[in-house]
Structure formats: structure tokens, C-alpha cells
Amino acid sequence: MANLVSMMGSGMNGAALNWSILQTTHSEMSLSLLVVLQTIPAMLLMPFSGVIIDREDRRHLVMWLDAARGLLVLAVALLVLFHRSHMWELYFMNIIISIGFWLFWPTINALIQELSHEDQLASSNSLLMAGVQGGWLMAGAFVGFVYNHIGLGGVLLIDFATYVVSFLCYFGVRQGRHVVMPAQDNFNMPEHVAGDALKRYFHEMRESFTFIRQRRAVVLMGSAWSLFLAAMLTQAVTTSPISDRILHKGAVGYGWLNFGWAMGAFVSVAYAARTTSRMGARHAVTLCMTVLAVCSFLMGTSKILPLSIFLFFLMGSGRGWGGIAITTDMMQRVPKQLMGRVQNTFYFLGTGLQIFTALLVGYVAHHIGLARGLAIIGALYAVGAVAAIWPTGERVTELTEIPEISS
Template structure:
């Protein structure tokens, strides 16, 4: 392959990445503003967490069908469908807010619909990267994606924290719609090549959408190392989401929305730093070490974040957590991209996302009631744990959530150890052959 071919594929990758970065920034601004709007008007941690629940569950449930359609049709068109649908949902909420008719059940409805459209985005984008980026550069490409996501996470709360005063939540939503349009234009300007000959999975079903959707499960179950890794992510995602969905109420319990924006921005700086380093370095040579080792660092930072009601301490913990997350996600993504045949990546990645992320809405559903009805009373002044745990982490508003951070971090450390001791997970890279042919570059799209 020529250097020109390499350059052509990378140019398309970068252009798509820029569009997604702008769109992620807009979505992050809406998410921040909507979360503050809901919490300040209801004062309910449960209702706040339910927004995250409805924003994740539909997309997870529809993932296998979305993955099958991604493998059937042009992946660029699937990303276009995702952006158009999600942008429409945000516009609908903006119009309802403008007419003073936005209610909680309507928020739940439209974030759920948006989640269903976004379900097409991730498998389509991930599979497209495999076709545009050389195999040896997949780790760096994952790092670049992490960098873009981190930059969006830094910019979004900063802008939203300022703009929530004027032009307010409505103005932020309209800006979000504009970012969807920008991402749409970048996708319309490029083409993504089809999977090359010789990179097809033998035995993959064709014709029946139901059979194609179920094939992702069959593929992963036949590979114990991948299925073990998927179980690891299911359990750690549950534990981490159980605590992290409540970081905003925890910070707001002792500080202001402006400080919360600074904390979340600092978290984004950590993810940006991790993403940049991952882009330059490419991650550990043994990617499973990157997944498990940096997951352990994430667990430690979760524990630190719950120790005291201090915005500075939470900001440091959030920085470290997302710094490590860039390596966990980048290493995992590169591992899966190199071990799964390109023509079935849409289906396999969709099922992978569904299984790993299914824990998140469950955690969101449990987190609010657990914090409101169980942990808050235990760590209230005079509560059952006030004289023991409360002496270490404090008592009062938000301390029950902090205790949840600490317990979740400790359990995550145990899961990392158990997964490393599992030989199929530890040796997954040795036991599975590479699915991509050895080559210097990908063909440029025509």
C-alpha cells in the first residue's frame, strides 16, 4: 500500500473525528444543563438518576439489531441516521421548554428516543475506524478518540456553566442542535470503504436480520477470553456507574453548580491527558495489561473521591479516574478491533456494548433509591454508621453517596484481581489469532 492510501484513510478518520467532537461537546452541554435543571427543580436524586437510566437503557436493548444493520448497510449512513435522530430529539425538548410544556415524563421519553438513535453511532464508528486506520495504529486511533471525548468533556461543562445563566437551558439545547448539523455535514463530505476481501468471518449468517443480530452473542461465546473480558466490564461498569451517576448530587450537596462545572472540567482534563498519552504511546504492548492495570487505578481514585466533602479532592479523584479510563478504553478497543473480523464488527461490537453497558441502567435505577433511602439515613447525624464510618468520611448531606464511592472502589479492586487470575482472560491475546491481515496501510476511500 502507498503512503497516499494511508493519508487518505487517516484524513477521513480525522474529519469524522472532528465532527463527532463538536457533536459530543453539544451533547455534553445539554446533559449538564438538563441535569442541573432537573435536580434544582425536584431536589430528588432518584429523578436525577432516572434521566441517566432512560438515556442508556433503550440504546442498550436495541444494540444487537443496530449492529446487524451496521454490518448490512453503509456505516457512514448509519452514523448519519444516528445524528439526525438524536438532533431531532434535542430540538423537540427545546421547543417544549420554550413553550413551558417540558415535563419529567417528556424528558424521559426524548432522552430514551435519543438513546435508541445513538445506538447506531458507536458500532458504526468503531467498525469504520478499523477500515480506515492501519492495524498497528489502532491503539493510537483509540487514544485520539479518547482525546476528542475528553476535550468535549472539558469544554462542555465550562460553556454550559456560563451559558446556563444566559441564554439558559433553551439556548444550550439550540447550540446542541447546531453541533449535530455540523457532524452531519462532515459525514456527508466523506466515504467509508467496505470491508476488504480476505477479512470476512466464515460462518457468519446472512439474510435473516434476527440471525444476524444474534450472531454477535454466538461469536463472543465461542471465545472464552472475550466472554470473560465482557463479564469483567459488566461487573465493573455496574460498580462504577452505581457511584459515578451520583457525582453531581454529591458535589451539589456541599457546593454550587459553578463548582460542579469546574470539577467536571477537571475530570475532562484528566481524560484529555490520558487520551493524548495514549495517542502518542499506543498503550501497553499487552493490551489486557492496560485494561486490568488501569482499571485498578480507577478503583483507587474512586476510593479517594469519597474520603472527604472537598471539591478539590473530588476533582483530583475525577482527574485520575478519567486519566486511567483513557487507557482502559483504548486498550480494550484496540484488542477487540484486532481480534474480530471487520465484516462482523458491527454485530459483535453492538453485543459487546449491550452486555457491558447493560449494567449501567441497572445501576442508575438502583443508585437513587439506595442513596436516598438507605445510605443517607445511615450517615446522617446520629445515623447507624455516623459513629464508625462517619468518623472517617464525615456525616450529613452527600456522605452516603461518598460511602458508595468507597465500597464500589474496593469491590472493583477485587474484580481486577479475580480477572487477572482467570487464565482465559489473562491470555486472551495469545489464544486468539489476529483477524486483520498484516499490512502497512488501509486503502483510501474512493
């Protein structure tokens, strides 16, 4: 429920902000700059946030993130409504929200893993995805049609209200403080390390890196995850220009494209868990990323709105199914007390790649052609498909032990 409501607000916020910036600057490069500014501060935080996620109560972290982001959105909404806002304030808001997102998403994944029985991970991920994509579905269907009437300020007020609801939902999940590490806090940790915060930090990071290095399947699936994230987030550079430059449908067309994407992702929830169990996560991820690659190449040639909506529907379906398959596979392979750090390693790689691809796609789309920019995104998905299917020789059930770490 929290994610259903929260993602509706976040989806409206992101869509309205992207459209507002494009209408103000008329440049894909300005959207690329927005993506890069979102990413760099988040990358600086990621080396530390994984340790925080594994040490602290994950529910409390999510609640603090919702409260902080909600107050910031409210402040900017008031500036916009009273015509006191400037472009740098919109960029700043998006940077802080993005930092919160990159701490929020691995935290909620780790919390879902913590709350779920091992045989219910696929179903739990599907339920999480249903909430997330259900929120995006309503946002995509809503923002493109109301933006011209309530403007950016009205959209931001709606986003603030969704943060309040999300906070209250997480407040009711459970009571008290719960962490996954205390019982094993000194696991394989020498006394001189346990007593020094800096040494303990490096020990815990080395523990996660050693685990990843010893697990080829984790490296390959994690690499596919990083490519998946980079490509998906880089698409923010191209979606509004597709509506504006190719389809010539303005904010309404943008709303329809977001609707198609979110509907596809929402529908994928109905079949993702069952098909992932039957096919295996690696084959499911490969199929999904192949669909995403093909649709990305085709989007550059589609000038008909219904066809573009259908392609976005397929891409959203691939995103939903692929995301469920990847996170389920990683949850089965990675111990709970390492999940935050292992996730953030691949998130860090994905966002680092995104900085380069966002600038590249923005430059190519603006100076050479939007179809070429979309082809670059398709290539990222294609490489991810290869990484997911590459032979590993490992079984999921064998990958549950924590590696020995020397002092």
C-alpha cells in the same frame, strides 16, 4: 472533528439536564430513574443494532443518527424557550438520545476499525478519544458556568448546532456506500438461510456468539468492558449530588468536576497508545480500572473542591486510557465483519447491569449515604480490573479467524 464538536454539545446537554432535574426534584432517585429510562429502550434495540451495523454503511448510519437527534433536541429546545415544556418531554428526549448513543458508539468504533490500518488502531482510538474527551472538556468547563445565564433552552440550542456540524463532517469523510459484509455475505451461510431474513438474522447472531464463546480472552476483556460501562454510566447518578450535597458548590462546582474528568481523559490521549503498546492492553486496563476504583472510594470522603477536581482528573485519565486500551484490544481480536455484533453483546450486558446498579446507587445515595453509593461504583471497577488481568493463555495475533457456523 465531528466527535469533538458533537460531544461538546452532548456533554452540555447531559450535564444541564442532570442538573435541571436534580434542582427540580432534589432527589438522587430521579437521576436513577433517568438512567434506567435511558437504558431499557436501548437494551431492546441492541440485539438488532449489531446486525444493522455490520450490514449497512456505518458512515450513513452515523449521519442519520445525528440528523434525527439534532431535530429532536431543536424541538425540545423551542418548547423550553417558550415555557411549554414538561418533565416527561425532557425524559423522552433523553431516552431517544440514549438509544441513538447506544447505536452511535458501536457504529463509530466499527467505522474507525474499518478506516484504520491494523498497526494504527491504538493511534486511531487515541485520536477518536481526543475528539470525544476534548468535546467533554469544553462542555464540562462551559456548562457549569453558563447554565445560570442561558438555562436549559440555550444549552439545547447549542447542542442542536453541534449536531449540524457533526453531520457535515461525516458527510465529508468519503463518498458512496461502503459496507464490510457484501463480499462475504454468504460466508458459511446455507441457501435456505440466505433467502430468509429472519433465519439470516439468527444465523448472523449465532455466528457472533460462537466466536465469543470460543475466545476466552474476548469473554474476559468484554466482561471488563461491560463492568467499565456500567460503572462509568452509573456515575451520572452521583456527580451532581457530590457538588450539591458534599461540596456545596452548586452548578459551578458541578462544572469544575466535569472539567476535571474531561481534562484527565483528554490528557490521557497523549500517552495511552504508547503505554498500551508497552504494557499490553490487559495490564493497562487493569491499572486504569484500579485507579478508578480507588478514586471512587475516596470521592465519598473528599469535602474540598480542589481535591475532588484532582480525583475526577485521575478518574477521567483512567477512563480515557482504559477505553482506548479496551477498544484497541477488541479491534485486534475481532474481525471487522463481526465487530458490530460482538461489541453490542457486551454493551447489552453492561447496560443491563447498569439498570440494577443505577437504581441501587440512587437508593443507597439518597437513603443511606452518598459515600456508600460511590463505594458500589468502586466495586464495579475493581471486579473489572480482575476480569481484565485474569489469565487467558491466548495471543492477540492468533484471534483473527472467523469460526465455522453450522446450519
